[in-house]
Amino acid sequence: MKALVINCTLKKSPETSNTEALFRAVTGQLEKDGVEIDVVRAVDLDIAPGVVSEAVHDGDAWPGVHERILASEILVIATPTWLGQPSSVAKRVMERMSGMMSETDDDGVPAAYNRVAGVVVTGNEDGAHHVISEITGGLQDIGYTVPGQAWTYWNQGPGPGPSFLEGGSGHDWSRRTARAMAANLLGVARALEARPLGPPPQ
Template sequence: MRALVLNCTLKPSPEPSNTERLAEVVSRALWERSVEVTTLRLADLRIPPGIATDMGGDDQWPEVHERLVASRILVVATPTWLGHPSSIAQRMLERMEGMMGETDDERRPVAFNRVAGVVVTGNEDGAHHVISEVAGGLIDIGYTVPGQAWTYWNRGPGPGPSYTETDEGHEWSASTGRAMAANLHAVARALIANPIGPPPS
């Protein structure tokens, strides 16, 4: 089984990413379940705006799309900015809209029978709002989002240290991340055994 982690930090490599650090907790828990995990930092790629799978030119989204289709598990990791997902996370969802018109050999939307979860970090509050925005978009696209398929670390109202600058709250975020991985893996296996069929005509 394959999993894809899309890190929607605004920071290009090699800058340290708080969001990536928390996402790694989920990745390790998936690896422990024999899931092959790939992480992409979208800030490192050329992804122009649009809602098509391939915008032409030097668009690198088709490479991401190929990995999405090949993965049973998707983890979207995003920082919180002004109480919302990052602009890169929003662009990711807009580009994923192209998947809504794609079907597999059995006429099912290509995202059917795939599961998704959300990782959020930020030294401000708003994690549940960010989770609901990202998860809602993924559900529209066709992903199954299991119960408690998220983890987050937020400092709380007002400015403060970032995830890697303090140990506060890490234990809870990590245990919730491990539970997230377990739930994603369990539901992915269930959908392999009992897949969702094509929508009624």
């Protein structure tokens, strides 16, 4: 079993990512259960605007990310919150993933079927539930299965304040919820592996 995390932080490597600090609680639990972890920091790549899986221009990195998505049974979109919204990077990733809606395997099974997905959100402002709803709604449209409680988040609360790694409260809750998220993602992924969905009826 393989899991891919797409980190949609605005910070390029090697800058510290609060979003990564939280998603590592999810991947740590998955690794304990034998899942292989792959991580993409999308902002480090040239991902062009578009709604197709093929390259939009020379140097467009999306086809390589698309291959890594298809190689994984579990997908986690991890994003900070800005103005109560997913990051612009997360929106670009979702935009490109919409190209998967028209992709099937040789038996007519949609590309995202029999795969599970979840969301990690951080931010020193509120809006996490809105961000989770936006991203999980898009992932379900594409064909992913989103288990119950397949998310975790941390935010500082009303007003300005520190980032996840700088302080604040609620870290234990966020990490505990992350471990539950990992267990739910893996449990449903294993169920779909054992009893996969077939092509939609015609």
